[in-house]
Amino acid sequence: xxxxxxxxxxxxxxxxxxxxxxxxxxxxxxxxxxxxxxxxxxxxxxxxxxxxxxxxxxxxxxxxxxxxxxxxxxxxxxxxxxxxxxxxxxxxxxxxxxxxxxxxxxxxxxxxxxxxxxxxxxxxxxxxxxxxxxxxxxxxxxxxxxxxxxxxxxxxxxxxxxxxxxxxxxxxxxxxxxxxxxxxxxxxxxxxxxxxxxxxxxxxxxxx
DNA sequence: GGTGGGATTAGCT
DNA sequence: GCTAATCCCACCA
Numbered sequence: 001x002x003x004x005x006x007x008x009x010x011x012x013x014x015x016x017x018x019x020x021x022x023x024x025x026x027x028x029x030x031x032x033x034x035x036x037x038x039x040x041x042x043x044x045x046x047x048x049x050x051x052x053x054x055x056x057x058x059x060x061x062x063x064x065x066x067x068x069x070x071x072x073x074x075x076x077x078x079x080x081x082x083x084x085x086x087x088x089x090x091x092x093x094x095x096x097x098x099x100x101x102x103x104x105x106x107x108x109x110x111x112x113x114x115x116x117x118x119x120x121x122x123x124x125x126x127x128x129x130x131x132x133x134x135x136x137x138x139x140x141x142x143x144x145x146x147x148x149x150x151x152x153x154x155x156x157x158x159x160x161x162x163x164x165x166x167x168x169x170x171x172x173x174x175x176x177x178x179x180x181x182x183x184x185x186x187x188x189x190x191x192x193x194x195x196x197x198x199x200x201x202x203x204x205x206x207x208x
Numbered sequence: 209g210g211t212g213g214g215a216t217t218a219g220c221t
Numbered sequence: 222g223c224t225a226a227t228c229c230c231a232c233c234a
Contacts, residue, residue: 069220
């Protein structure tokens with residue numbers, strides 16, 4: 001009885017977003033993802049966090065975008081359907097996760113840069129080998145480590161996989177006034193473009 | 209509190 | 222070969 005009640009409770013408070021939500025322009029999606037929850041239900045357990053920082057990567061006039069020079073084996077996911085994941089390895093040892101946006105073949109995506117830890121904090125502490133919650137998911141490589149996201153999670157449907165995005169029922173869209181826009185972090189080209197977004201006053205964003 | 213270098217590997221040129 | 226949408230730790234102040 002208790003477990004079935006729990007399942008109903010959980011389902012009713014996790015709202016998967018429709019496909020069209022992801023088909024909007026990439027900079028719009030980058031802002032719209034703020035406040036949503038990213039969750040990974042893995043064999044080890046459940047871990048989730050609220051998205052507090054994102055970056056948009058555009059096909060046109062954005063040399064930092066992996067898709068800017070056309071489709072390759074690595075960036076194929078960016079040319080696929082909106083609402084799917086694009087996960088790639090960086091610096092030989094870390095992973096970053098993006099949410100594909102726009103129409104098929106558009107070649108754009110949103111990098112998830114930081115989460116506010118929500119559930120499974122103990123598991124995330126083990127995976128990250130720290131008990132400082134502000135250091136669990138405050139960077140794109142960190143959050144993938146905390147949620148155990150790796151190359152096997154590339155090109156997954158984020159509406160129906162063990163790795164999923166959802167909106168907390170009753171949660172409000174983050175208001176325009178609470179979103180800060182800056183230039184992106186950790187890139188050598190396209191540094192001047194204002195495509196990084198984060199929730200104002202969040203203690204869980206990454207540091208440049 | 210701030211900085212400099214090392215780890216480590218797939219994918220591109 | 223070289224680079225990369227990063228992170229961590231040792232070391233200095």
